[in-house]
Amino acid sequence: MNIKLIKQNEKKIEEDIEIVLIKNLKKVDKKDKEVLKSIDFTKTSKKTFLLLASKKLYVHCRIFKGEELKVLLSNIIRELKQYKFKSIKIALVQENKELSIKDICEGLILGSYVYERYKTKKTNVKCNIFIDIKASKKELKRLELEFKNTRIITSSVNMVRDIVNTTAEDYTPETMSEDARKIAKENDLTCKIYGEDYLQENNMHTMLAVGRASRHESKLIHLHYKPKSKALGKVILVGKGLTYDSGGLSLKPTSGMINMKLDKGGGSAVLGVMNSLRELNYPYEVHGIIGAVENMIGGDAFKPGDVLYAKNKVSIEVRNTDAEGRLVLADCLCYAQDEIKDIDYIFDVATLTGACITALGTYSTGIMGHSDKLKNKMRKASFNSGELVAELPFNSYLKPIINSKIADISNSTGSAGGASILAALFLDRFIKEENKNKWLHLDIAGPSYAESPWGYNSYGATGAGVRLILEFINNLKK
Numbered sequence: 001m002n003i004k005l006i007k008q009n010e011k012k013i014e015e016d017i018e019i020v021l022i023k024n025l026k027k028v029d030k031k032d033k034e035v036l037k038s039i040d041f042t043k044t045s046k047k048t049f050l051l052l053a054s055k056k057l058y059v060h061c062r063i064f065k066g067e068e069l070k071v072l073l074s075n076i077i078r079e080l081k082q083y084k085f086k087s088i089k090i091a092l093v094q095e096n097k098e099l100s101i102k103d104i105c106e107g108l109i110l111g112s113y114v115y116e117r118y119k120t121k122k123t124n125v126k127c128n129i130f131i132d133i134k135a136s137k138k139e140l141k142r143l144e145l146e147f148k149n150t151r152i153i154t155s156s157v158n159m160v161r162d163i164v165n166t167t168a169e170d171y172t173p174e175t176m177s178e179d180a181r182k183i184a185k186e187n188d189l190t191c192k193i194y195g196e197d198y199l200q201e202n203n204m205h206t207m208l209a210v211g212r213a214s215r216h217e218s219k220l221i222h223l224h225y226k227p228k229s230k231a232l233g234k235v236i237l238v239g240k241g242l243t244y245d246s247g248g249l250s251l252k253p254t255s256g257m258i259n260m261k262l263d264k265g266g267g268s269a270v271l272g273v274m275n276s277l278r279e280l281n282y283p284y285e286v287h288g289i290i291g292a293v294e295n296m297i298g299g300d301a302f303k304p305g306d307v308l309y310a311k312n313k314v315s316i317e318v319r320n321t322d323a324e325g326r327l328v329l330a331d332c333l334c335y336a337q338d339e340i341k342d343i344d345y346i347f348d349v350a351t352l353t354g355a356c357i358t359a360l361g362t363y364s365t366g367i368m369g370h371s372d373k374l375k376n377k378m379r380k381a382s383f384n385s386g387e388l389v390a391e392l393p394f395n396s397y398l399k400p401i402i403n404s405k406i407a408d409i410s411n412s413t414g415s416a417g418g419a420s421i422l423a424a425l426f427l428d429r430f431i432k433e434e435n436k437n438k439w440l441h442l443d444i445a446g447p448s449y450a451e452s453p454w455g456y457n458s459y460g461a462t463g464a465g466v467r468l469i470l471e472f473i474n475n476l477k478k
């Protein structure tokens, strides 16, 4: 899909169909107005009306911004795509101060995403969309910038969707490393990729253990974005990049395994953010660190009952090999804080626990951490980006539950309840004292993958995390 912003009457567009967004009947073509009036269009609950004679689809919007508009446009573009239109014009005939080009664009671009790599017959047709706006010269400049930035962000979201939708056979830690290298090259980032020898030399035994039974070598990916001007601060993103999670010897049932290519959702979101920063020209230094690992079974697999030592020497009793994400993240968090000094923010992003879906539903990211101020900042980013978040709170009674009888801590506590918070409290043991209030854990197990379509997400990967984190970083300069 090709999408362009045009100024009213500037260019003659030969569109197959025109979508006219209206709040009321003001400024609607005279003839059409009579028809719309006769059916009480703007007074009924009906949202769309097709006027074949004038090749126009009238859309009644309550407001020209927000999630409601995104979902509405997403539904409309999906419907129209079935008719294989080659050129669609979106007309905004009524002037409105609240008009959000960002929301219109997100609805259209995210809503029209399809993943057809494994379909032998492709159905997706190339389509040009023109957004025809009425605005003053000054206003147009602002809208054009908003439009450009939204295109950068949404194309990264769709890139992440492609990555996460790719099967584990086709997407291994090596593939993720290649993607990281490509993103680095295209965006002028530095990129370091470390294999198992490095992990061994640097005592990253918990990450190594998880990938031991896989035929694919585990990779630690480190991308680094430096703004051209002096950086205003430093943000670290650590992503869980489990290219497949079979559960290991604590094997998942088939039903739980089918979608476990999704377990690279956190790491992929980090790739999506790193892919956007240069073009967005963000003034913050950002490090993206990903533990790309496959959790499999085999004679060499790590076992329930093993004791592992993380990079910071904390000993961990493995009680469940399916709680592998926290083991990979533990070493990656240590690596990040050993290698990078003077951190302002450190976030980990992970499809970490099924319990997060149970607690919050499939639509929200669980946010956990020590600083209320930081959580509030993330809530603000959530509101502006349209990605939902909800806090799962720590408390002093939950804290000791992760203690182990034979080691410092254990990676699973059975049926204690509060499993998502316990996972976060596990990660907390790998956050240095000076970084405690700078850290947030984002559990995207729910929103990263849509088992059935919702909002502007089609079936499969949603690209969760990208818009939220970019919005957070963008808000910092304000």
Ligand code: BES
Binding pocket: 245, 262, 263, 320, 322, 323, 324, 325, 351, 352, 353, 354, 355, 411, 412, 413, 419, 445, 446
């Ligand atoms: N990758 C899963 C979490 C998950 C489940 C993400 C469903 C998305 C959808 C994670 O590695 C896992 O298996 N967690 C276990 C932890 C338990 C063994 C303590 C879980 O949530 O059951």
Ligand code: ZN
Binding pocket: 245, 247, 321, 322, 323, 324, 325
């Ligand atoms: Zn698991």
Ligand code: ZN
Binding pocket: 242, 245, 263, 322, 324, 325, 351, 352
């Ligand atoms: Zn997992």
